[in-house]
Amino acid sequence: AFLETISPKEIYIHPLVLVFGSAQIRRNWKEWSGWTDKEDWRAADTLKGFEIAKKGNKNVWVALCADYMVNWVSNNTYDPKTGTYDWQCTRDWHAYVIAFISNAPREGKQMIVWDCDPESDLSSKSRIKDVLKSLQRKLWYELHPAKRLNIKAVWYQTSGGLSGAGLCLTHSLQIIERWAAKWCDEYFKGDNDERVEGFLKLDMP
Structure with missing residues (x-):
């Protein structure tokens, strides 16, 4: 609901929180988690939901993401004393921001990852597959092909x-x-674009 109160000057802000890699994962997760808050559940979107959302021909898209940085399927031992599964107690939700900026028309997009707890000791040789985690990585692998968003670089x-x-x-x-x-x-202006100031351009996987 809070995201819907943000009034962007020009860019597209996704009104839902990007949480799940697919609709199937969303269904499975609800079954395992026992998620009961209906309002929160409606606000939890999938990767496909974000991709197909109407964005008014905007060149810049921004989404709030939240997910567990653990594999909840392999950490599913139930504790009757607490009423929770292992993965529910292992780590809290982690939130971060994803943005996509269009290059010139039909020339793909730049993917930007803002995480307040970034990986450390990175360099220009750090590779996408080694740095991105969980849903971040799935976003890249699912959306980077030319037939999807045609992502040219990750910052x-x-x-x-x-x-x-x-x-x-x-x-x-x-x-x-x-x-x-x-x-x-505006379209991406190149490596000196002020919107990627303080970001590292990751090496391709």
Whole structure:
């Protein structure tokens, strides 16, 4: 609901939270998790839902993402004392922001990953498959082909000094608000584009 209150200057802000890689995963997850909050459930979108959402021909798309950074299928031992599965107690939800910026018409997109708890010790030789995690990685593998979004490069946030603060959702929403207020809906301007300042261009897998 909060995302719907953000009024972007020009860009597209996805109104739902990107949580699941597919509709099947969404159904399976609900069965395993016992998720009962109907409002939260309706706000949890799939990768396909984000891809096909009407974006008004915008060149810049932004989405809030949230997922577990563990495999919940392999951590599914039930504890009757707590009423939870292993994966529910292993790690909290982690929130981050994904953006896509169009290159010139029909020339693909740039993928931008803003994570307040980024991987450390990265360099220009760091590869996409080694850096991106969980849903981040699935977004890349599913959407990068030419027949989908034709992603030409991935930019990964490396600055900010917010690691370990335990406020990933708060920081992610603040970033979306900042981008909504400042970013223009222009095509990508190259490696010196101010929208990727503080981001590292990852090497292809």
